[in-house]
Amino acid sequence: MNHMVHQSPLDEAFAALSDPTRRGILTQLGDGPATVGELAQPAGITVTGMAKHVRVLENAGLVVTEKIGRTRQCRLGAERLDDAMAWISFYQRLWERRLDGLDAYFTLQKGHEK
Amino acid sequence: MNHMVHQSPLDEAFAALSDPTRRGILTQLGDGPATVGELAQPAGITVTGMAKHVRVLENAGLVVTEKIGRTRQCRLGAERLDDAMAWISFYQRLWERRLDGLDAYFTLQKGHEK
Numbered sequence: 428m429n430h431m432v433h434q435s436p437l438d439e440a441f442a443a444l445s446d447p448t449r450r451g452i453l454t455q456l457g458d459g460p461a462t463v464g465e466l467a468q469p470a471g472i473t474v475t476g477m478a479k480h481v482r483v484l485e486n487a488g489l490v491v492t493e494k495i496g497r498t499r500q501c502r503l504g505a506e507r508l509d510d511a512m513a514w515i516s517f518y519q520r521l522w523e524r525r526l527d528g529l530d531a532y533f534t535l536q537k538g539h540e541k
Numbered sequence: 542m543n544h545m546v547h548q549s550p551l552d553e554a555f556a557a558l559s560d561p562t563r564r565g566i567l568t569q570l571g572d573g574p575a576t577v578g579e580l581a582q583p584a585g586i587t588v589t590g591m592a593k594h595v596r597v598l599e600n601a602g603l604v605v606t607e608k609i610g611r612t613r614q615c616r617l618g619a620e621r622l623d624d625a626m627a628w629i630s631f632y633q634r635l636w637e638r639r640l641d642g643l644d645a646y647f648t649l650q651k652g653h654e655k
Contacts, residue, residue: 438559445555450628457635489632503639508629514564515626518603521571525617 436488440511443487448472449480453489453503460502463492550602554625557601562586563594567603567617574616577606 434442443449452466467477481501484490491504548556557563566580581591595615598604605618 435561437564438561441555441559444625444628445552445559447549447552450551453632453635457632457638503636508632508636511558512626512629512633514558515622515629518567518571518622519626521567522617522622524571 437510437514439487440489440508443483443489444511446480446483449484452477452480452484452501456490456501456503460500462498462500464498466501551624551628553601554603554622557597557603558625560594560597563598566591566594566598566615570604570615570617574614576612576614578612580615 448470451470455461455466455469463477463481464474466481467474470477472480478499481490481492481499485492485504489504489508490501492502493500562584565584569575569580569583577591577595578588580595581588584591586594592613595604595606595613599606599618603618603622604615606616607614
């Protein structure tokens with residue numbers, strides 16, 4: 428019954444965003460493309476460590492990389508965060524509805540007390 | 542220089558959302574509070590397995606639980622996804638700016654070709 432599922436794009440996007448170094452990479456790439464080495468230096472981590480983070484972002488579709496000579500150029504990938512945004516908006520609506528429900532409940536209670 | 546950092550609320554929120562079972566729990570709680578057992582059944586997992594998922598959501602502030610007798614009641618937690626939403630909006634703006642940049646570049650190229 429309970430099969431192992433492959434990670435969906437939404438799972439991968441949220442997992443990729445759960446790390447401050449990876450969010451920092453996206454911020455830096457917002458200013459323009461950069462090599463893995465150029466990303467590693469300000470983050471204070473090794474090129475190998477940075478390459479791993481970049482791969483997570485690449486698998487999630489948030490970053491696209493291209494091998495140019497000896498370096499790997501990175502840039503922002505396809506707009507895959509639309510689904511993540513839609514999901515969070517949905518949660519916010521659920522949350523607001525919960526508050527509305529409580530509000531209605533207390534209004535009702537107040538009515539009964541009269 | 543490179544200290545081990547504690548997970549920030551934003552890290553925890555994104556990590557919590559990276560699993561379809563956990564997103565399903567939030568959706569179900571949008572309809573009203575439920576016990577861990579009531580959440581486990583439709584998800585097709587054990588109560589112990591569900592309790593682990595609930596704990597991840599609770600640590601991220603997305604779910605609040607309360608022990609009532611022998612059961613643990615769960616409901617949607619504080620609105621902690623505002624930061625996650627703000628972060629994704631920020632990324633979308635970076636992405637749009639990248640497209641604007643490309644557009645400006647091609648317009649410039651076109652001008653040079655004339």
